[in-house]
Amino acid sequence: MTKNKFTIALAGNANVGKSVIFNQLTGLHQHIGNWPGKTVEKAEGTLHFKGYTIDVIDLPGIYSLSTFSIEELISREYIAVERPDLVINIVDASVLERNLFFTLQLLELGTPMIMALNQMDMAKKKGIKIDHEKMEKLLGIPVIPTVAVSGTGIYELLEKAIEIIEKRVNIKPLKAKYGKEIEQRIEKISKMVEKTQFKYPARWVAIKLLEEDKEVEKEILKINPEIVSTAEKLAREIEEIHGHSCSTVITSERYEVASKIAREVQEITPPIKPPMRERIHALTTHKIFGYPIMAVSVLLIFYSIFTFGDYTSGLLGDFFFGLKPIFEGAFGTGVVGKLVWGGVIEGIIGGVTVALPYILPFYFILYFLEDSGYLSRIAFLMDNIMHKIGLHGKAFIPVMLGFGCNVPGCLGCRIMETEKERLLAAFVVTLVPCAATTVIILGLVGAFVSIQWALALYIIDLLIIFLLGRLAFKALPGEPTALIMEMHDYRVPHLKTVLKQTWFRLMEFVKMAFPLIIVGSLVIKLVEVINLLEPIANVLSPVTVTWLGLPTITGITLIFGVLRKELTLIMLATLLGTTNFAQGMTPVQMIVFTLVAMLYIPCIATIATLVKEFGWKKALFITIFEIVFAIILGGIAFRLLMLVY
Amino acid sequence: MMELRLSNLRDGESGIITSIGVSRGRGRGEGRRARRGWGFRKRLEDMGLTPGTKITVVKSAPFNGPLEVYIRGSRLAIGRGMAERIFVEVKR
Numbered sequence A: 001m002t003k004n005k006f007t008i009a010l011a012g013n014a015n016v017g018k019s020v021i022f023n024q025l026t027g028l029h030q031h032i033g034n035w036p037g038k039t040v041e042k043a044e045g046t047l048h049f050k051g052y053t054i055d056v057i058d059l060p061g062i063y064s065l066s067t068f069s070i071e072e073l074i075s076r077e078y079i080a081v082e083r084p085d086l087v088i089n090i091v092d093a094s095v096l097e098r099n100l101f102f103t104l105q106l107l108e109l110g111t112p113m114i115m116a117l118n119q120m121d122m123a124k125k126k127g128i129k130i131d132h133e134k135m136e137k138l139l140g141i142p143v144i145p146t147v148a149v150s151g152t153g154i155y156e157l158l159e160k161a162i163e164i165i166e167k168r169v170n171i172k173p174l175k176a177k178y179g180k181e182i183e184q185r186i187e188k189i190s191k192m193v194e195k196t197q198f199k200y201p202a203r204w205v206a207i208k209l210l211e212e213d214k215e216v217e218k219e220i221l222k223i224n225p226e227i228v229s230t231a232e233k234l235a236r237e238i239e240e241i242h243g244h245s246c247s248t249v250i251t252s253e254r255y256e257v258a259s260k261i262a263r264e265v266q267e268i269t270p271p272i273k274p275p276m277r278e279r280i281h282a283l284t285t286h287k288i289f290g291y292p293i294m295a296v297s298v299l300l301i302f303y304s305i306f307t308f309g310d311y312t313s314g315l316l317g318d319f320f321f322g323l324k325p326i327f328e329g330a331f332g333t334g335v336v337g338k339l340v341w342g343g344v345i346e347g348i349i350g351g352v353t354v355a356l357p358y359i360l361p362f363y364f365i366l367y368f369l370e371d372s373g374y375l376s377r378i379a380f381l382m383d384n385i386m387h388k389i390g391l392h393g394k395a396f397i398p399v400m401l402g403f404g405c406n407v408p409g410c411l412g413c414r415i416m417e418t419e420k421e422r423l424l425a426a427f428v429v430t431l432v433p434c435a436a437t438t439v440i441i442l443g444l445v446g447a448f449v450s451i452q453w454a455l456a457l458y459i460i461d462l463l464i465i466f467l468l469g470r471l472a473f474k475a476l477p478g479e480p481t482a483l484i485m486e487m488h489d490y491r492v493p494h495l496k497t498v499l500k501q502t503w504f505r506l507m508e509f510v511k512m513a514f515p516l517i518i519v520g521s522l523v524i525k526l527v528e529v530i531n532l533l534e535p536i537a538n539v540l541s542p543v544t545v546t547w548l549g550l551p552t553i554t555g556i557t558l559i560f561g562v563l564r565k566e567l568t569l570i571m572l573a574t575l576l577g578t579t580n581f582a583q584g585m586t587p588v589q590m591i592v593f594t595l596v597a598m599l600y601i602p603c604i605a606t607i608a609t610l611v612k613e614f615g616w617k618k619a620l621f622i623t624i625f626e627i628v629f630a631i632i633l634g635g636i637a638f639r640l641l642m643l644v645y
Numbered sequence B: 001m002m003e004l005r006l007s008n009l010r011d012g013e014s015g016i017i018t019s020i021g022v023s024r025g026r027g028r029g030e031g032r033r034a035r036r037g038w039g040f041r042k043r044l045e046d047m048g049l050t051p052g053t054k055i056t057v058v059k060s061a062p063f064n065g066p067l068e069v070y071i072r073g074s075r076l077a078i079g080r081g082m083a084e085r086i087f088v089e090v091k092r
Helices: A018-026 A070-082 A093-109 A120-125 A132-139 A154-167 A180-194 A202-210 A214-223 A225-242 A246-265 A276-284 A290-322 A324-331 A335-372 A374-387 A393-404 A406-415 A419-431 A435-448 A451-475 A495-529 A533-547 A554-561 A567-576 A587-599 A604-614 A616-644 B030-046
Strands: A005-012 A030-034 A041-049 A052-058 A086-092 A113-118 A128-130 A143-145 A266-268 A484-486 B002-005 B014-020 B054-060 B067-071 B074-078 B086-090
Touching: A005 A018, A005 A070, A005 A093, A018 A041, A018 A052, A018 A086, A018 A154, A018 A495, A030 A495, A070 A093, A086 A093, A086 A154, A093 A113, A093 A120, A093 A128, A093 A202, A093 A246, A093 B074, A113 A132, A113 A154, A120 A128, A132 A143, A132 A246, A143 A154, A180 A202, A180 A225, A180 A246, A202 A214, A202 A225, A202 A246, A214 A225, A225 A246, A246 A266, A246 B030, A276 A290, A276 A374, A290 A324, A290 A335, A290 A374, A290 A393, A290 A435, A324 A335, A335 A374, A335 A393, A335 A406, A335 A435, A335 A495, A374 A393, A374 A484, A374 B074, A393 A406, A393 A419, A393 A435, A406 A419, A406 A495, A406 A604, A419 A451, A419 A604, A419 A616, A435 A451, A435 A567, A435 A587, A451 A587, A495 A533, A495 A604, A533 A554, A533 A616, A554 A567, A554 A587, A567 A587, A587 A616, A604 A616, B014 B030
Parallel strands: A005 A052, A005 A086, A086 A113, A113 A143
Antiparallel strands: A030 A041, A041 A052, A128 A266, A484 B074, B002 B086, B014 B054, B014 B086, B054 B067, B067 B074
């Protein structure tokens, strides 16, 4: 029987051009989400080819199938349990040895597989010639040379994929052979595992048990504890023979096999003159010049994003609010009209005009820089600073995103390896002043107190991030984190892929944030329409007036700020009846108000993101913590400032 | 030949990895502690830092920043704390 619907999974190291191939294959039929219950992005797409419908799953870019990171666990679970019809292993031809190490592990999982030997152009530039036919023979799987950015080999790759799935072509993939003393023990354990009908292949389980893989151990322990104790005993024997732990020996030998294949198939004649990308690398990671170059790049990025965002935001705002009279003509200015316009439509407008103009360029530049390789250099330079708050260099990227909008910042924490790092990074991100917060700082303190005070608030925020980050790092259990990251060669980013990545991430943001912004707007508008705002403001007055020394109306504005931070300022203008804030507030009040607005809560869209990524409990904890923290801090600041002014 | 920590290598110097020291950790109970050390070492080994492999320090970032190393035909950034736990044999 032939079916015409297949599933193909793409697997490979990070930065091998996997996302380019994914985009070449699936075009605009993509869906970005999370793996069920996990902080890991899942990219899925569909393609139609010669009458077949093929689901393509883009597995995370990883280097191994152990359990160090959630990505690795998800990938191996998916391949072994969900069993895609075919795995396409995407390999960077210019870093063959490391890539083959992963290939060997995929082969151990025993699913049908073909290889896309990608970035052949890059390999050529580095003077690496690869005999892919020889590799095919050595690995026992089809190997198709590709240059994904130009589309070379993609058609052949698909044809081969169909051929393998359809004809069930008898391929005999290589089984990496370990030393005799190890093979004997693998054999012994495999035989025991075979009887248990475990979801993974027996040989693979045996190898993992010898590697002391805790996840596999846990699951086998439930089925037959005897297997685990036997494996432990055998692992100790190997340790005695080699003087290294058994997992070290197995990893070493696997790398040895990879290295041997790499040596046999490639011929390297390195170029005499250091190529441009090497010189750029040396300059951008230079001990002295690296930092000013980074500072200028980051400032330039921020400047262009805020210029673009500000301009576009204004333009869109004018356009949408220009529609208000037309709307009122249709719906009237009664309660229903007010609710629909003020609640629903203004919510949408707010999302469109405030968030999108900043997020769009942010995502674009982020993916552009990531693909080029510069982000990993920034992570390299920033590593020791990020270590001060218990994170490492990679965390600089979500933090930077957070300056545009906290939502993509929180989503960006997925690049961190462990759950602890993710949570910590996300917590830090929620404290970062986003574009909307910047509007408050500049529009209130910057315009009516002094630009120095605005700057001071920024610096205070950074100090707070530093302190709280450090505290949170100490409070959270787990191993201190450390950076280990590949810095792939600089390359020209593939524009189409970058654009698609930007677009689909933007859609993810819209789907997540907009419903909440709309519902939130509606609720608050409802409260306003039934005249509950003032009573609420009065209830809040012990905090706002007595403790923080602010006018009563600020209670209302802070409620609105939960929807979107910049609403605190807009509502302040509405309630004061003027945009000359100096008429309604003293400089001290403005500073305290801004300080509180900056920190008092992640906006509703950010909270939603936290819930999605980390669950209710953690999201709620962060939210409540920040409310309490901001109020305490604001009150102290108020009393201190009264001494100065 | 002498054994040094990777973090003590000079820029441009190469060595052969001999072993990876396991962290003392801040574990709660033995089991967890053992697992932590395992994860740390496994991570490095999976990235190709297995005993017997040649590793070259290209340069290190200032202020105790990470190291840029060259190993198995690729370039890695390794945090200072990690590099301190990697032992290499160097000709000096």
